[in-house]
Amino acid sequence: MTPHLRSPYFLLFALAAIGGAVLGPVPAASAADPDAEARSILTVNCQKCHGPVKQKGGIRLDSRDGAVAKGDSGSPAITPGKAASSELLRRVTAKDVNERMPPDGALTVAEIDALRKWIDAGAAWPKDGTAPATTAKTELVVTDEDRRHWAFKPLAKVELPAATSGRVRTSIDPFVLAGLAAKKLSPSPPADPRTLIRRVTFDVTGLPPTPDEVQAFVRAGDQEAAYEVLVDRLLASPQYGERWGRHWLDVARYADSGGYESDTDRPKAYHFRDFVIKALNEDMPFDEFVRRQLAGDEIAPDDPRAVAATGFLAAGPGETLPDTLLEEERQRLRYNELDDMVSTTGAALLGLTVGCARCHDHKFDPIPTRDYYRLLAGLHSGNRAEVLLGTRVEVERTTRVRAAWEKKRKDAEGDLKTWREGQRAVLGPKLRAAKFDTLPISDADKKLLRDNPDSPEAKALAKKHERAIAVTDDEVRAAADDAARRHEQELAGRLADLKKDEPPAGPSALAFKDFGPKPAASWLFRRGDFHDRTIPVELGFLTVLTRGKAAVDYWNEAKAGGDRGDTTYQRRAIAIWVTDADRGAGPLLARVIVNRVWQHHFGEGLVRTPNDFGARGDRPTHPELLEWLANDFVAHGWKLKRLHRLILLSATYRQGSTFDPEKSKADPDNRLLWRVRPRRLEAEVLRDALLAVGGTLNSEMYGPAFKAPIPADAMVARNVKSPYPLDIPDTAAVRRRSVYMFHKRVIPHPLLQAFDAPDAQQCAGQRATTTVVPQALTLLNDPFVRARASDFAGRLEKEPGAAAADRIDRAYGLAFGRPPTGAERSAGVEFLKAQERDRSARQPKAAPAEVRRLALTDYCQVLFGLNEFLYVD
Template sequence: MCLSGITKRLTYFSVLLIWACVVQLNHAGAEEEHHSTYQEPPISPSERQHWAYQPLRPIAVPGRSELGWGHNEIDAFIAQRLKREGLQPQPSASRRTLIRRLSYDLTGLPPTPAEIEAFVGDSSETAYEALVERLLASPRYGERWAQHWLDLARFAETDGFEHDKLRANAWQYRDWVIQALNNDMPYDEFVRQQIAGDEIYPNQESARIATGFCTSGPDMPDINLLDERRHTVLNEMTSTIGEVFLGLQIGCAQCHDHKYDAISQADFYRLRAIFEPSLKLKKNVSLTTLEEQLPYERKSHVMIRGDFHREGPELSPGVLRVASPEDYMFQPEGTSHTAGYRTAFAAWLVSPENPLTARVIVNRVWQHHFGTGLVNSPSDFGVMGSAPTNQPLLDWLAKSLIDQGWSLKKLHRQIVLSTTYRQPSYLPTDATSPQRAAWQKAIAGDPDARLLSRFPRQRLDGEAVRDAMLLASGSLNEKRGGPGIRPPLPQELVGTLLKNQWNVTQDTTEHTRRSIYVFARRNLIFPTFAALDRPSANVSCPVRNESTTAPQSLQLLNSSFSLEMATQMADDIRSIEKEPIRQIDLAFLRTLGREPVAQERDEVHKFWQAHANDPDTADPLTHLGLALFNANEFLYID
C-alpha cells in the first residue's frame, strides 16, 4: 500500500476516533447536566415595573377638548395626545366614505348601491349609529372578524410538512369562532373555552371543538419518534398561547432563559406542563382537539437546551411569575374527569391577577380598525416590544372591556362611534385654508398617522378583495358553515401538490362562497390570497405583511377569476340597466362605492364608442369592470 493510502486510512480512523470521543463527552456532559440543579433566576422589582405587567386601574378621562371636538371618551384621549404634539384632528369624512369604511371594517364586504343611497339620503342624527348596529348584527360580522382570529390561531385544514394530510373536522373550529363572535360571546368565555372547554363543559361538543385553537398548529403525524412529535407540538402550542393571549414571546424561553424578558426556561415548561396531560397522540392520526388522560403518570421537566432527549429538573404546572402577584399560587381543582390544570390556567388568564389579557385583545381590535395597534408589536408586550402611543387610552379601553362584561361588540361600537374613527384619510378638495394648514401640520408631525391626526388609509386583504369581486358581480353565495370548499386552481399550481390534494368541489355554486370558507391548505395558499400577503398558517400571525409587487397586478388583471367576475358583473348590470351611461355609473357604484365624476364618465364612454364595432375587442363593460377591479380606489379603504 502506498504512503498516501496509509495516510488516508489513518486520517479516516482518526476522524472516527475523534467523533466517538465527542459523542462520549457529549453524553457525559448531558448526564452531568441532567443531574445538575437548574438555577431559575429570580424576578427583580425593576423587571416587575415594566408597563405591561402593571395592574389595570381606573383611568381618569381627560376633560372635553378645547376645540369642542369629539363624541366619546376615546376622542378625549386622542385630543389630549394630539394637543401635546401641537396637532389638530380633522373634520368628519363624507357619508359615502364612512359607509364603505364601516362595511368593509365590520363585515369584510362593500355596501351595495342601494345601501349607499339609503345612508347618504338619511339626514337623521341617528343614521350613523343605526348603520353601526345593523352591521354588528349581521352574520357577516363574524365571518369577517373570525379571519383575524384564525390568523392568530394558525388555522388550516391540513397538517403541513411533506404530506400535508387532511384534518377532516378542522373546519368545525373555524365555524365555532364565527358563531362565537356573531353571538358576542364574552371574550373571557371565548378564552376559557379555547383553553379548557372540554374540562369546563364535559358534555358540550361545541366546547370540545373550541379547544381546536390549541391544536391548530402544524404537525407531523407520521414521524417515527412519538416523543419528538409530542415535544414539538407542546412547545409550539405553548409558544402560541403565550403570544396570542398574553402578548409575550415566551417561546424564546424553551431552550434558555429569555434574554430580555423576565421569563425563565422553567416558566416556559411550567406553562407547558398544564397541557401535557391533554395531548393524546397516535401515529398517523391528525390532532384535532385536546383530550385529557386520567390518571396521568408522566412527570414534567425542564428540557435542557430544549432537547427532548435531555430531561432536567422535575417541575409542576404553573403560570408566568412576572405576570402574577408575588404571592400568587397556582391551585387547580381536580374532579372525577380532570386534574383541572387548564381550567385553572384559563381562569388566571382572565382574572384580575393577570394584567395582560385585556390589554392584548383591546390592542388587537384597535389594530384592525386603524391598521396599527396602540402597541405596534401586538404579540410582544415585553421589553423589546413597542411602547404604547397612548397608554392611558389603552388601559382605559382594557378596563372598560372588563367592566362591560368583556363584550367585543361593545368595544367595536366605542371605537367606530368615535369622532377619531370618522376622520378622513385625505384632504377634501373643498377644504378651507385653516383645514389645509392643519392637514399639512398633521402630515409633518404625524407622518404615519400613528397618533390619529387623520384616519390611516388601509389596503384590503386578499379575502376582502375576492369577496368584493363576488358581490360586485352578483354571484356571491352566502351559504354559511361546513367543510372548506375548493374552487378551481391553475393547473400549474395543482401540479405542485400530491395527488388528490385539491379535488375541486363538484357543486359549482359552492365556488363563489365567501373566502373564509375556501379550503385552507397549509402547503398552498389560494392565489388571490397569496398575491395579497395572506400569511402561512405555520405560525401565529398578528400583523399581515403589506407588500406592493408586480404579481399582484398580474393576478388581478390576468387571472381567469378576475375575468370571470368582470364578465358576470357586466352581464348582471346589463340585465338591470339598458342605458350605457347608467351602466357605467352602476359599475363604479358596485366597485368604488361612488358614481364616476364627469371626466371619468366621458373617458369610458369615448372608449366604448371607439371600440363599438371592433370585433377584436372584448365586451367594453367587461373591460371597465376589469379596470375598476385593478384601481387603487378599489383596493384601498379611505
C-alpha cells in the same frame, strides 16, 4: 421570528439596562485605577441582569470566573487580552439596537474605551474577597422591578383628560385630542357620508355596502342618529362574525391541513372556525371565549361547541407520523408541536414571545425557562385528536354501540379468515402440486418439487415459478365441496350484513383531549434537549403575571368545578389564570385584545407590535387610552361589541383620510391619529368583494370548508398525502366567503397569496401589506378575477338601462358606492366603444351581443384593478 431563533448560537443578549439598581458596593474608580473603573462600569450597567441575582443567558459579570465562563451560547463574554474578539465589546459597540447592550441606552465612548483597555490588559479582578465566592449559574429571578414593566402591572384606573377643543363623541376622543394638542396638531375634518359608510361596512362585515344602503345613509336627515343605527345594524349582522372571525383565525394559525411535507388534510378542523364565528356573533364575553379555547372540554363537556373550541390548541402545523418513524424523531416532533401550542398561547393571548424561553431564560423579558416548561406541563397530558361531539351521554352511547359493532365485525372477519386459511391448508398443497405438471421443467425437477420441497434446489425452482404455481382463493373455493362453499358463503354473508348495519360514527371535530386524569411526567429540558430529564416540573404559569395565587390553587379551583374523571383539569387551571384580572394574567390579556381590536379598526395598534408587549416591543402611542380601554373592557363584562361600538362611534374613527403635509412634518407616522390612514382590502375581503359586486356571492354559513379551483401550475407541492383536486368547477358551491375556503398550508390560493394572506405556520398578529408587481398581474390574469368580471358584466346587462352611460353609472354605484364624474363616464363610454371595435376586429365571427358582453367584461375588470376598489378611503 424570536431573537433567539435568529441567532441560536449567539452569546446571549448580554447586558442589562443602563441606570439599573446597583447590586452591592461599587468599586471606587479613578484615573489611577483603570481596572476598578472598568469593573465599576460593569457593576453599574450590567450586574442588574448578569450578577448574583440574575444571570440572563448564563452570564455573570460580578467576578472574573463568571465573565470568562461560557454562557448559554457557548461563548464567554470576555476573552482576557483580546478585546477585539470579546463578545462584550462587540455588544456594547453594536449599531443594531437589537444586539447593542445595555438595551435601554448606549455606553459613552470613554466607557467603551475603558472596557477595551482593561480587557486587552488581561481583565484583572481583585482577589481580596470582594467578589462572590461562586459564579455558578442560577435560574432567572423575577423581581418587583420586572413587574413594574407597563404591560405587566395590574389594571390601573385612568381619568378622562379634559377635552379643550375638537369633537368628542366617545370617551376615546379626549385622549386622542390631548395627544394632538401636545404637538399643536388638530384632527382632520369628518369623512363624508359616502366614505364613512364604505369604511365602516367593510370594517365590520368585510363586504361593500350596497348602492341602496349608501343612498339611504347619505340622504338621512340626522346623520348622527343614522350612523349609530348603521353601526348597530352592522354589529348585529351575521357577517360581523365572519369578518372578525378571520382576524382571530390569523392569530390562531388556523388551516385545514397539517402542513409539513405530507400536509395531510384535516376535514374536521372547520368546527373550530365555526365556533369562532358563532361566538363572536353571539358576543360571547372574551374571557369565556379564551377559556373555552384552552379548556372547553373541561369547562362544558356537554357542549359540542365548547369541545370544538379547543381546536385552538390543535390548529397549528402537525405531521402525520409513519409507523416506521424512530422514537427519537417522534419525541422531537412531539415537543415541537407542544412548543407551537405554548408559543401560540403566549403570543395570541398575552402578546409575549414565551417560546423564546424554550432553550434558555428569555433574553429580554422576565420569563425563566422553568416558567415555559411549567406551562408546557399543562399541555403535556394531551394532544390533538378527532373528538366525538355531543353530550357525554350521547358520546358514551355512540362509543359503546360502535365498540360493540367493531367487536362483531372483527369477530366475523376473523371467522371468515380462519375458515379460508383452513381450507387453503387442506386443499392448497394438492392444487399447487397439480400445477407442477404444467411447468416447462424436466420430470426430475417436477419430482423434486413433489418429493423434496424443502430442499434448497426445490425452493429455488418454486421461487422461479412462483406466479405459475400460486393458488388463488377462487381455485380453493372451486375445489371445495358444496358444504364447505355454503359455510363460507354464510360467513361472508354475516360479515356483509354487519357492514350494512354499521352504526353512525357520530360528528367529530379536530380538538384537544387529555390522555387521562393523571398528569404526564414533565421536565425542564436544559437548552431544549428533550433527552435531559433530570429536572422534573409541574404545572405553573408566568411568574411575572402571577400575584398572590399559586398554580396549585388555580388547579384545585379547576378540579373543584368539574365532574369528569378522564382529564387532568390542568388546561382549565391555565384558562382561569389567563383570564384572572385580579391575580393572574387577565390585565395583560385585556390590553392585548383591546389593542388587536384597535389595530383592525385603524390599521395599527396603540401598541404597534401586537404579538410583543415585552421589553423589545413598542410602547403604546397612547398609554392612558390603552389602560382606560382595558379597564372599561373588563368592567363591562369583556364584551367585544361594546368595544367596537365605542371605537366606531368616536370622532377619531370618523375622521377623514386626507393627507396634510404640515401635520405630517410633526407626526410623519400618524402615531397621534390626526387622520384615518387609507388601507388596502385584505386578501379575503378582496375576493369576497369581487363576488359581492359581481352578484354571485353565496352567503351560506358554516360547515365543511370548500376547496376553490387552483390552477395546476400553482401547485408546486409533490409529496402531500392528500393531493389537491385539479378539476374543481367554478360553481355556486365555491363562491362562498373566503373564511370558509379550505386552507391547505403547502398549496396557497394564488389570489390570496398575492395579496398577503398569512401562511398559518405561526400566530399572525399583523399581516404584511406589500405593493408588488404580481398583484397587478394577478388582477389582470387570474381566472377567478376574470370570471367575476364576467359575472359583473352579466349583472349590469340584466339591470335597467341598456345605454353604455347607464351601465357605467350602475357599475360605479356597485363597485365604489358613488356615481361617476362626467369625465369618468365619458372615459368609460369611449373605452367600451374602443373595446368593441377591437374585439370585433379580432373575432369577426362573434355575434354583436357577445362582443358587447366581452367589452363590458373588460371594463368591469378594469374597475376591479383601480385603487378605489382595492383601498378603503
